[in-house]
Amino acid sequence: VGNSRCMSFSARSELGRSCEEQNLHYSIENHIEMALDSVRVSAFDKAIKRVANESRVLDVGSGAFCILGRMALKAGAAIVHAVEQNEEAVQHMIELFKMEMADVVLAPLEYLRMTCAALCPDRMQLIMAEPQDLAGRGWEVHTETSDGVDCSKSSQAPAGPGMRMVAHVESGLVSPRRRLCEERPDSLEHSSLCCTVLLWPPDESCSKTAEFAHSPLPTSLEVHRGLSSDLPLEGPYDLVVHELLGHVASAEGVATTIADLLDRGLCSHECIFVPAAAGTFFAPTAVLELSKLESALHSLHNGGESTPRPQTKYNVLRFDPAVLIAAPQCFEWLEFGPGKTSNLRGCRRRSVEFVTSRDAHFDGLHLHLHVQLDSEVFIDCLQSETSWSTTYIRLLDQCQSHERCSPRVYSRGVASRGE
Numbered sequence: 001v002g003n004s005r006c007m008s009f010s011a012r013s014e015l016g017r018s019c020e021e022q023n024l025h026y027s028i029e030n031h032i033e034m035a036l037d038s039v040r041v042s043a044f045d046k047a048i049k050r051v052a053n054e055s056r057v058l059d060v061g062s063g064a065f066c067i068l069g070r071m072a073l074k075a076g077a078a079i080v081h082a083v084e085q086n087e088e089a090v091q092h093m094i095e096l097f098k099m100e101m102a103d104v105v106l107a108p109l110e111y112l113r114m115t116c117a118a119l120c121p122d123r124m125q126l127i128m129a130e131p132q133d134l135a136g137r138g139w140e141v142h143t144e145t146s147d148g149v150d151c152s153k154s155s156q157a158p159a160g161p162g163m164r165m166v167a168h169v170e171s172g173l174v175s176p177r178r179r180l181c182e183e184r185p186d187s188l189e190h191s192s193l194c195c196t197v198l199l200w201p202p203d204e205s206c207s208k209t210a211e212f213a214h215s216p217l218p219t220s221l222e223v224h225r226g227l228s229s230d231l232p233l234e235g236p237y238d239l240v241v242h243e244l245l246g247h248v249a250s251a252e253g254v255a256t257t258i259a260d261l262l263d264r265g266l267c268s269h270e271c272i273f274v275p276a277a278a279g280t281f282f283a284p285t286a287v288l289e290l291s292k293l294e295s296a297l298h299s300l301h302n303g304g305e306s307t308p309r310p311q312t313k314y315n316v317l318r319f320d321p322a323v324l325i326a327a328p329q330c331f332e333w334l335e336f337g338p339g340k341t342s343n344l345r346g347c348r349r350r351s352v353e354f355v356t357s358r359d360a361h362f363d364g365l366h367l368h369l370h371v372q373l374d375s376e377v378f379i380d381c382l383q384s385e386t387s388w389s390t391t392y393i394r395l396l397d398q399c400q401s402h403e404r405c406s407p408r409v410y411s412r413g414v415a416s417r418g419e
Helices: 019-025 028-035 038-051 067-074 087-102 176-183 254-263 292-301
Strands: 008-012 056-060 079-084 138-144 150-156 193-200 219-225 237-242 267-274 277-286 312-317 329-335 347-355 362-372 378-380 390-394 409-417
Touching (some): 008 292, 038 067, 038 237, 038 267, 038 378, 056 067, 067 219, 067 237, 079 087, 087 193, 087 219, 254 267, 254 329, 329 347
Parallel strands (some): 056 237, 237 267
Antiparallel strands (some): 008 312, 138 150, 138 193, 277 329, 347 409, 362 378, 362 390
16 A cells, blocks of 8 residues: 555554653653644634633643643633643743743753743744733742742733843732732642643733732732542533543543543533544555555554554554544544543444445554544544544454455444543
8 A cells, every 4th residue: 555654653662651651751851742733732722712701710631731721811811810731831830830921041041952832832932922911910930838938929921022120029018929829728739739820911000119919909829739529629620621631532541531620520511522522533454565654653553563463552653544444433432521421431332334345455543632622623533634643453464454345334443431
């Protein structure tokens, strides 16, 4: 089978990792790769912009950049709670907020290749890039250290573009954070709280010495470390955003996580989820015929082997749809939202029929992720190149697949679990 895209295969463990192991395994480089994924970032940005205004937002698995939480805050969310289990990612997130505020690189982030602002300045900067949006607007970053010390910084946006003024909050003033705690008594009290970002609305009447003392309540983003199932979250939320999807939709525990939020009553009756649904599709494949370049890449990434091994699972970049010998069918489909809990739990079994479209040697199965952000925006990982890989499993060796199959119907039993 000829292909127009250079495929790259990477063998994976047959059993894979647990959801917790997978989350802890993510490195900063993995998060940078996701932040650079323009297909992924653009799709989430479009969907979040439509629904985030004045919402209480929960960002589950916010990662090292808190991208979705930032998008919600910039789209007008009233409050964002960002939850992340990975300690390295949380520390990176906090330092990044401070970097953006001070406009300098702070240790331990000197190794970081680029900041959120450099990656996607139109989507990820908390302070707007346009001078008219900067005028009179202030923001603060509050971090919680292991000894309970609150290190607070505030910024009053300058009048001119391309400049930023940074100063410590005056200790004699009424702390905006303390006032926020008084007016929102349930907020900012958890031991899981690591960082709070306050974004104050424009208020030209504020003086320089007491710039935030009498301004309206700010929008806020709170960063909490831990699993959402272990934290005393402050629902109900109007919008839940997440990227808890693996190369196979259910691989990172999204079904169990979302079902837990719904069971605990943390989502309002009209809560919107972005993405709204996700699933995995699979199809039979013909024998792969790798190009010289693909064989060389395969050997480089897989211990010297020039072709995929039978009974082995591979993550694949740029899998060629021309290798498929039947239209993909649904392996699992997960819908997120109030009233969808039963769809997210338990095990379902059914039979799937494949009608082959051409004469070919049957060799294996290919699986790919499909993400439905909302009614208008979706990502098909077979058709679009994203940081989500697809999955290929070679089932037969060449001596078992020597007979060609003419167009016919094949039936395949499928079992998919929601947890």
